[in-house]
């Protein structure tokens with residue numbers, strides 16, 4: 001069976017730069033690895049009262065199942081106030097619970113932090129890395145992907161230029177090698 005990479009995007013913005021980068025990364029996966037964009041915007045805020053199966057929102061139960069079915073992940077995130085975004089944290093928390101049923105467990109991941117700013121979402125990237133490591137996931141350590149000054153990396157059709165695609169390919173390849 002072919003492997004599947006889940007792609008989670010930490011921005012809900014229609015014209016998100018992070019989304020452009022994530023979509024470009026998806027296209028760089030080899031033919032025998034499928035990309036699945038994982039929706040997270042609709043998930044109600046995690047509440048520990050929802051942990052009982054009887055009280056869990058249907059969307060939480062479905063999300064946990066979806067995460068369980070995936071073999072690895074790309075987390076693409078903007079930086080909000082030197083961290084990653086709350087919509088992404090909510091998704092991580094939901095699939096990490098109930099205690100002892102962490103659906104992220106053992107799965108490989110790559111982080112793409114994206115910013116119009118010069119330091120490429122370094123703070124977001126490392127906060128996220130810390131949480132994913134705690135969730136017992138397996139990081140692509142190198143290459144690290146801080147996609148900074150993103151507006152300068154786009155052509156007039158808002159597509160990433162060749163040089164950045166080449167770099168992204170090295171990140172995607174490193175993730176695929178961990179599947």
Ligand SMILES: Cc1cc2nc3c(=O)[nH]c(=O)nc-3n(C[C@H](O)[C@H](O)[C@H](O)COP(=O)(O)O)c2cc1C
Pocket residue numbers: 011012013015016017018019078079080081082083114115116117120121
């Ligand atoms: C609440 C908020 C906080 C932000 N904090 C940072 C920050 O810490 N570092 C940074 O580089 N950009 C920051 N920005 C600017 C974002 O990088 C910029 O809005 C970017 O376009 C968001 O990503 P997106 O295009 O994928 O939605 C912040 C934006 C918002 C809305």
